[in-house]
Amino acid sequence: MTPTNPKRVLITGASRGIGQACACLFAKLGYSVVLVARNRKKLQEVLGELDGAGHELIACDLTSKLGQDFLVKEVLHKLPDLIIHCLGGRVSVGEGQDPWQDSLNLNFLSIVRMNEKFIPKLVERKVGTIVHLSSSAALNGQAFTPYACAKAALNRYVVDSGQVLLADNICLFAIMPPAVEGHGNYWAEIKKSDPNKYSKMVTGQKLGRPQTTDEVSEFIYSLVTSQRRILGGCLVSTDPTIY
Template sequence: MDSLFTLSGKTILITGASSGIGRATAVLCAKMGATVILVARDEEKLNQVRSMLEGSNHICKIVDFADYDSVESLVESLPIVDGVVNSAGINNKYLIKFVDEVKMDNMFKVNCFSPALLIKHLLKKKKLAKGSSIVFLSSISSTYATISNALYAASKGAINSLTRVLALELSSMKIRVNSIQPGMVNTEMVKAYGLSEEELEANAKSYPLGRLGKPEDIANGIVFLLSDASCWITGISLIIDGGVTLR
């Protein structure tokens, strides 16, 4: 595969790989030649995803990102990796008057703190190859306000800041750090909101390109940032949103 976009010879770690954007990214990474380490909580779903991947030698790791000790144990068991995709996340919507310490802790633990600790442990254990690429999943919610989304938006705003700081900190190792800000993508997370078909259609019509995103739309951007085609890109937050934030 003679292309800057190939991932041949690279080992890519993907969290949240059992569904949605993480699953689509795993499928595309394998198609582009990578060996993929699939990480999520659900063993059955992970094994299903592994069966979808081209190639062999792909690995499943069962980890709950609400448990910091599990994150450290994961790193202990890993080979050296060339790329990391932090796709694990939750989005439980609350009006601010219903927020409490437990809800805040859960949201930030999974969406921000555990991904940051994952990178810390990978660095300390020398499990990140020189010249590797880290991609965080942020969201347009970090800058595009919607009611009842304060905790999720704040956690993704923290990811935007983390991306920029780590891009500077790790530049001496030629490790690139970027993030993706998706718009509304038709995944299990969106389905969990309980929106009716009419509400989903209304949302889709608000997008200048006329539809909601597909997981593959986001996976394409992630694989670009993992590949050598983006070798002079670091510290950015790439918006992939069908144009909705233009409004």
């Protein structure tokens, strides 16, 4: 099948961390990038750092129906064949918060809702790749339980939907890294604010350090530019502790 938008990528969760690293890498390699997250100012900063031209940003809250509908309205008519969902992460825990519901919304339901709109468009074209940032915590549980459960739900969704969609040449797969640090993400912040917690995390890493956001983005690039169909419905782990 001929890709319709061969050098264009939509990245959710692109204002920091793995999403930002992917945006930088793909732009450097000649892609035009659509960056999505809530923080417009941060997205503008990321956009300003990208090589090349034709990039755009969309600021919206993807856990809300309003935000999801806004994104769909903005991109559906020119949807890239490649989508990378870096959206996800930890939620606030405190009085009046509902970490179970919020974790599910952020790490699972928001992605399913967007894909429900995107996938029919990709099926029409008979080409498309959707990468999902899951976590090894989905399998080894070494994280906040609501987060781990939401990533486990994401895994199940990717495996079940990914197998069905292969018949239409649509490839859904998920990546499960252990701790990842860089581009202002959670562990980059914890390194500065809570060195003890950071050291404890490092001792649990088989690599002797967290993986970097640049390493993960390069790995994603290598997967989406390979014979990607063999990954349809698969979970790809970069954490040996789950085996």
